Amino acid sequence: MSDVATPPSSPVSRERSMQIKRQSVISSARQVRLLSRAELTKLTGLSPATLTPLVRELINEGYLIERGPGTSRSGRPRAMLEFNPRAELVAAVSLEPGRISCEIADSDGSVIAHRTARLGGDIVETVCQFIPELVGESMAALRGVAIAAPGISSGGAVRLAPSVGLVEGRPIGESVQQRLGIPVVVDNDVNLMAAGEHAAGAGSDVADLLLLHVADGIGAGLVLDGQVRRGAAGAAGEVGFLPLDPTARGHDGVGPFEARWSENAVAERVVALRPGRRPESPVRALIELSRTEPDAAAYLDELLAAWARLIVSCVCVIDPGRVLLSGAAAELDDDAVARVQALVTESVPAATEVRRAVLGDRAVLHGAVSYALSAAAGGLPALVAVP
Known part of the structure; x- marks a missing residue:
């Protein structure tokens, strides 16, 4: 028998593994909306022993809501879990010629707060003022911010957007992220439209x-x-x-x-x-x-x-x-x-x-929801990540 000791597993790896499992539960619940623990076990492939504390944690955080028993053809009806879209809020900011708009939406894309103002003064200051005011007491539920700009975006910086006063590469994404402490994605407005149509429209x-x-x-x-x-x-x-x-x-x-x-x-x-x-x-x-x-x-x-x-x-x-x-x-x-x-x-x-x-003006919003939720889950390598 070998006397070489097995190295202990890395705490970072265990933490990342649990994050992946947690996200799997959230994603499955978000997709199905109303399901039993048994169905959640089948969808995620997680054992009941692993799933039970995760479900309890997500109920306490407001992601899942316990509902009454569902219908059953055989045996005792199972208690149901319902996904709560208001547990995940995103901010969609659009920079347009002459104006800036900010919408707060849940994970369904339903807008719960909105503000539009003339584009004047400092963009970062305006964004960092609008978002907390619109989110209010639900700031802990804010998962990410997506900023759409009519120019070229790379690494959170925007350039060649003269219609909104951003010609040189200003790192607006990094600045907003540092101020708010949540993931921020900055992209061309048409990219967000494409993402929106792909998520919820004609694509x-x-x-x-x-x-x-x-x-x-x-x-x-x-x-x-x-x-x-x-x-x-x-x-x-x-x-x-x-x-x-x-x-x-x-x-x-x-x-x-x-x-x-x-x-x-x-x-x-x-x-x-x-x-x-x-x-x-x-x-x-x-x-x-x-x-x-x-x-x-x-x-x-x-x-x-x-x-x-x-x-x-x-x-x-x-x-x-x-x-x-x-x-x-x-x-x-x-x-x-x-x-x-x-x-x-x-x-x-x-x-x-x-x-x-088919989404028209709503395409940017749906794209922002898709971006921000992916950013919060660590699924967008090009985002400006929280350090």
Whole structure:
């Protein structure tokens, strides 16, 4: 018999093992919502001896609520456990041109508090003021913060976001994290939209998708194998900078493609075709005008061809299988979407479905919930982690 002693297990390893088991219980309960201890044992693979103290702990923390006995076809009905979505709160912060908004939501994505203000003063100070005020006495339930910015984000720093005053790489994520002491994720707003559509929208049934968002600029969010892909420097999806039009020129942080084919560009053309005030929904206005004005119909053809060309360029590189049209692009009517689909189909090397995104303004919130809960569980390697 060997006299070599077995080294004691590491306390850190035991702690991490228990954290993984705890998260498994939370994730299973969150997914099923109402279940018995026996069902929880089956779902997690944990023994009753391991599960019992975890369940007791989660009941005391408010994650699980004990309910009465459920129905049973045989034997004594089992006591049920219900997951409490209010036990996990997340903060979703959106930086937009001229304003900042903050929403507090539970793990279902239900908003319980909201505030919007003009974008002025220091961003970090504003975020760190809004969140505690909105959360109030439930601060202990706050699991994470997700900050969406219209620029390039890497390691919690944001750059090339001139519309919100962030041109150089300012570490807003690290600053907020140090002040609040909870996990903070900072990402491009379109990445959050893609995550939201993947979690709870038009991409919830697929592992791979590309979300094309058309607004003041044009950006794309990419989900591959169920994960948002950001690139080495956080610049993945900056498709507005693609040089697809030889005559187009970008300026002041605006890419050449988006300078010509963004919502702003469409609005300018619509006003030129029908002088007056800028329409609230330029794409809808263009489609309506195209029904009676040949020049508008010709421009709509150009616009759809340009957006289809952009989609084809992306598909040839990443083969997402599904492309979601977001922002102003989601305002296309059925006929226009079908035309984009036809243009894409005739040019791509693999089958690609084009459809509208469905969450609209709620996409960022659902993406933030997904991000923040993953951050709290240690599932996002790119987040700004709590030291």
